[in-house]
Amino acid sequence: MPLVTSTEMFKKAYEGGYAIGAFNVNNMEIIQGITEAGKELNAPLILQVSSGARKYANRTYLKKLVEAAVIETGLPIVLHLDHGDSFELCQSCIEDGFTSVMIDGSHLPYEENIKLTRQVVEYAHSKGVVVEGELGRLAGIEDKVNVSAEDASYTRPEEVQDFVTRTGVDSLAIAIGTSHGAYKFKPGQKPQLRFDILKEVSQRLPGFPIVLHGASSVMPEYVKIINEFGGKMPDAIGIPEDMLRQAASMAVCKINIDSDLRLAMTASIRKHFAEHPDHFDPRQYLGDARSNIKAVVEHKIKEVLGCADKA
Ligand code: G3H
Ligand code: 13P
Ligand code: ZN
Numbered sequence: 605m606p607l608v609t610s611t612e613m614f615k616k617a618y619e620g621g622y623a624i625g626a627f628n629v630n631n632m633e634i635i636q637g638i639t640e641a642g643k644e645l646n647a648p649l650i651l652q653v654s655s656g657a658r659k660y661a662n663r664t665y666l667k668k669l670v671e672a673a674v675i676e677t678g679l680p681i682v683l684h685l686d687h688g689d690s691f692e693l694c695q696s697c698i699e700d701g702f703t704s705v706m707i708d709g710s711h712l713p714y715e716e717n718i719k720l721t722r723q724v725v726e727y728a729h730s731k732g733v734v735v736e737g738e739l740g741r742l743a744g745i746e747d748k749v750n751v752s753a754e755d756a757s758y759t760r761p762e763e764v765q766d767f768v769t770r771t772g773v774d775s776l777a778i779a780i781g782t783s784h785g786a787y788k789f790k791p792g793q794k795p796q797l798r799f800d801i802l803k804e805v806s807q808r809l810p811g812f813p814i815v816l817h818g819a820s821s822v823m824p825e826y827v828k829i830i831n832e833f834g835g836k837m838p839d840a841i842g843i844p845e846d847m848l849r850q851a852a853s854m855a856v857c858k859i860n861i862d863s864d865l866r867l868a869m870t871a872s873i874r875k876h877f878a879e880h881p882d883h884f885d886p887r888q889y890l891g892d893a894r895s896n897i898k899a900v901v902e903h904k905i906k907e908v909l910g911c912a913d914k915a
Pocket of ligand 2: 628686687783784785786816817818819820821860861862863864
């Protein structure tokens with residue numbers, strides 16, 4: 605099976621009340637860990653590449669590694685551009701064979717967001733590629749841009765129908781209180797998501813797939829290991845799993861996870877070197893990291909997303 609678009613996946617996820625995991629990929633071990641978990645649990649997958657990841661690995665390597673994963677697993681896999689910031693970047697990824705792109709115009713004034721998103725949609729659809737747009741602005745760090753909590757803004761439900769109709773996007777990322785990175789809520793702060801906004805958005809867009817960014821739970825077991833083995837991470841609070849399950853049972857069809865993979869990978873490497881200070885073969889510590897990535901993704905598929913056996 606070649607790379608697929610998310611159209612069928614989202615339709616089934618919407619109807620079935622579950623979500624597809626969209627995992628950020630930066631190197632071979634991350635791709636292998638995610639796709640081995642997907643294979644074992646027969647789950648559809650979205651592998652997403654940020655512009656930073658594409659710069660890090662160069663434009664060919666990640667594409668070829670994801671193609672290898674498709675051959676090895678036989679799973680339906682979407683190759684998606686995460687947070688595309690220009691028409692040119694989206695065009696270049698589409699030329700490379702990505703089956704889905706996000707154009708993130710959420711920082712632009714409303715009409716400019718529509719104009720840029722519409723331009724990407726016209727080009728992408730002419731090539732059979734699907735497009736995710738965004739309305740509302742998440743806090744946190746993405747691709748070196750740090751959006752403060754004050755500059756973040758919830759999605760305005762009264763805008764979504766107009767935005768989707770005028771741009772022609774295939775899915776929509778919304779801001780309901782999640783944020784990027786490992787520091788989503790302050791210590792002592794009670795995590796809260798605006799499910800009222802999600803509900804109103806879905807009422808205004810019946811059957812339309814919604815995307816949740818910034819959806820890592822900042823799994824405490826990995827933060828603990830990092831700090832046990834020499835790390836200095838402040839207390840970190842992520843999105844509680846029951847809230848993610850609730851979102852997946854509603855209109856959310858795609859849940860973005862990057863920070864939890866980073867934490868799992870860093871925890872295993874720190875632990876590995878603490879326990880084996882004499883090791884210097886990258887296959888030993890990167891092998892551990894790959895196993896940890898696989899364990900995290902298995903956990904997400906089974907306990908959060910509900911997409912096991914949906915491939
Ligand atoms: O939302 C951003 C993702 O976590 C990707 O992060 O731009 O540092 O690759 P990155
Ligand atoms: P996290 O930082 O919560 O993992 O979010 C990742 C994301 O939204 C990628 O687009
Ligand atoms: Zn994001």
